[in-house]
Structure formats: C-alpha cells, structure tokens
Amino acid sequence: MTIKKNLLIITALFATSSAMAGEFSLGAGAVFNESPYKGYNETTSAVPLISYEGDRFYIRQTTGGWILWKDEKNELSFTASWMPLHFDPDDNDDRQMKTLDERKASAFVGGAYYRHERWGSLKIAASGDAMDESGGVVGEISYFRPIRMERLTLTPSFGVFYSDESYNDYYYGVSGNESRRSGLNEYTAGDSWTPYVGLAAKYQLTQKLYLHASAVYTVLPDDVKNSPMIDREESFALMTGLTWRF
Template sequence: MIIKNNLLIAAALFASSSAMASDFSIGAGALFNESPYKGYNENTIAVPLISYEGDNFYLRQTTGGWVLWKDSKNEISLTASWMPLYFDPDDNDDPQMKRLDERKASAFLGGAYYRHESWGSLKFAVSGDAMDESGGMMGEISYFHPIRLARLTLIPSAGVFYSDESYNDYYYGVSGSESRRSGLDEYTAGDSWTPYVGLVAKYQLTQSLFLNASAMYTVLPDDVKNSPMIDRDDSFALMTGLTWRF
C-alpha cells in the first residue's frame, strides 16, 4: 500500500485535526490520494490514525514534538517528522518512468510555533532532511480555525508549504543519466511555494468514539508541475476514519 505523493499534504491534513485532539486517541481510516506523478492511478489505502497531546510531548500522526514552552496562546516545540514521500520505479506503469532512479522517504528534524487567538490559530514550521536523502529543507505557514457545533467540529484551514531547491530536485528533477535511459527531458527543479486549502470534520458518536473526515486541495507550483515526471496541475487528498479517545 503506497501513497506515491503527496505525503506532505496528507501529513498536514491529519495534523490540523490532531492538533485539536485531547490526550490520546487511536483509530483507523482510509486515504484517497491523487498522485501527480505520471504512471500512477488514484490510490486508496488504509492508514492508522494516532494522536497524543501531553504537557511536554505530542504525537500528531507523522510528527512528534517536544514542547519547549507553552501557554494559553503560544506553543514552541522541537519536531521530528517521518515524511514517507517516495518514488518507486518498479511500481510505475509508465515505461519511461520505470527507467528513473528511486526516490526514498526520509525523516525531518525542525521546529514549530503555534499562535492561538479567538479568530483562529497560526502555525509556522521549518525542518530539514535528517537522513540526507534529498538534503533539503521544508517550511509551512498555515491558518486553521475550529468551529464547534454541538457534537460536530469543523476545522477549515489554508496555508502554504515551502520546499527548497534540493528537496524539489530530488523528488521531481531528472538527471542527465536518467534522461538518457528514459527519454524524458533533463530537468532541474528550483524552490517553490505550494498553496493549499483544507477542511477537517470530527463528529462525536459516543463519549469516546469519533467519526473523522478530512479533505485537502493543493495547487502544484511551476517548479513541480513543469517536471517531466508530473502530468497534472493539482492534487487532492481525502481521509475518512474512526478514532477512539482515551
């Protein structure tokens, strides 16, 4: 079961929901994800849904954080994230894409700052590739605002991801040797800003059982969509699932 792209988007989709969770919750769901890579069809896979909110530590799906300072309006933390974005040519249906090199998943270390106000919350985050697969850096600026209606909580969000040249070129660039093998044009990607909008819905079925749904739409930046590996201009992810809160 593979999500070819965009795990960056899927992780943010889940994290906006998990950031509002209480204590510890665990569950399972299904994720539908459109891959912008050529040779991949839409993918629907099973995913675990896990979150924990403590005084000094949190786990928000693929991101863990150690809280350095926190009050009613601010939170500063060191973060460690697993970014399972990768490209496996053996799983691709396109004959040219099959001749490209593998792109591996990696772990990222960094920091995050949340600012909570009555009108919503802001998030600022930055991290770097700790395993040096891409050698790149990523950042995020986002806004989300919980709207609570009896048993239903809605969390609309909007934001932008920053990916530097090293990150983009590793996942979307085509080297000279790859170009000669595959017939795809050689390509070097620069840095980029990727805007997105999302919506999380959480419905309380019982005191402990919750129904979750999350959707996120992303517009791919020029340095991504101009790659010969890419055949679309946008990306969409949808998650549904059940979680049990302890």
C-alpha cells in the same frame, strides 16, 4: 504506491481537530489520494490515526514534538517528522518512469511555533532532512480555526508549504543519466511555495468513539508541475476514519 505531500496535510488537519490537552486517540482511516507523478492512478490507502497531547510532548500523526515553551496563546516545540513522499519506479505503470531512480522517504527534524487567538491559530514551522536523502529544507505557514458545535467540530484551514531546491530536485528533478535512459527531458527543479486549502470534520458518535473526515486541495507550483515526471497541475486528497479516545 506513492504517498504524496497532501497526505501530510490531511493528517495534520486530523491532528488539529482531534486532540485536547492530556488526550490520546487511536484509530484507522482510509485516504483517497491523487498522485501528480505520471504512471500512477488514484489510490486508496489505509492509514493509522494517532494523536496525543501532553504537557511536554505530543504526537500529531507523522510528527512528534517536544514542547520547549507553552502558555495560553503560544507554543514552541522541537519536532521530528516522517515525510512519506517517495517514488518507486517498480510500482509505476509508465514505461519511461520505470527507468528512473528511486526517491526515498525520509525523517525531518526542526521546530514549530503556534499562536492561538480567538479568531484562530497560526502555525510557522521549518525542518531539514535528518537522513540526508534529499538534503532539503521544508517549511510551512498556515492558519486553522476549530469551530465546535454540540457533537461536531469543523476545522477549515489554508496555508502554504515551502520546499527548497534540494528537496524539489531530489523528488522532481531528472538527471542526465535518467534522461538518457528514459527519454524524458533533463530537468532541474528550484525552490517552491505550494498553497493548499482544507477542511476537517470530527463527529462524536459515542462518549469515546469519533468519526473523522478531511479533504485537502493543493495547487502544484511551477517548479513541480513543469517536471517531466509530473502530469497534473493540482492534487486532491480525502480521508475518512474512526478513532477511540482513551
């Protein structure tokens, strides 16, 4: 099973709509996910839902942050994230894809800056591969705005992810040796910008219990979709789950 980048986006949407200062929530959800890799069907995966906001530390799903500076409108933090993107040829159904090398998930460290205004929030983030699986650098520029009603909070968002050449070539490139084994064309990927739009919803069922749903649509950039490992031009993910606020 491959967990794709849109899962990172969808869980990030969950985090932006779930926690307030000094709040901790824990739960579980299910994600329907379309993998762009050949040989994978649509999958449904169980995921934990974790969110904590403190004065100096936060957990927003797959990212932990240490706040270096914060006021009413600004937040600057050092971040450590788990990037679950990986490729396992043993789990793939395509004959050619089964002969490729494994691509492993990795941990990334970097920084994130948030600017909060009445019209919404901006996020700028960048991080590098701390485990040197890809040796790559990724970044994000995004906008989101929680719209709070009596029991329902809606958070529309849009943004773009940046992936450098090392990151993309590790996950989507095909080496000469792999090409000879598989029959796929040799391919070297460059850097890319991946746009997305999303919507997260949180509904308060009881004083402590919340229902969550998030959807994300991603358009794959040319340097990804032109890879012989890829067989689609866009990707979609949907998550639903329940959390308990402590």
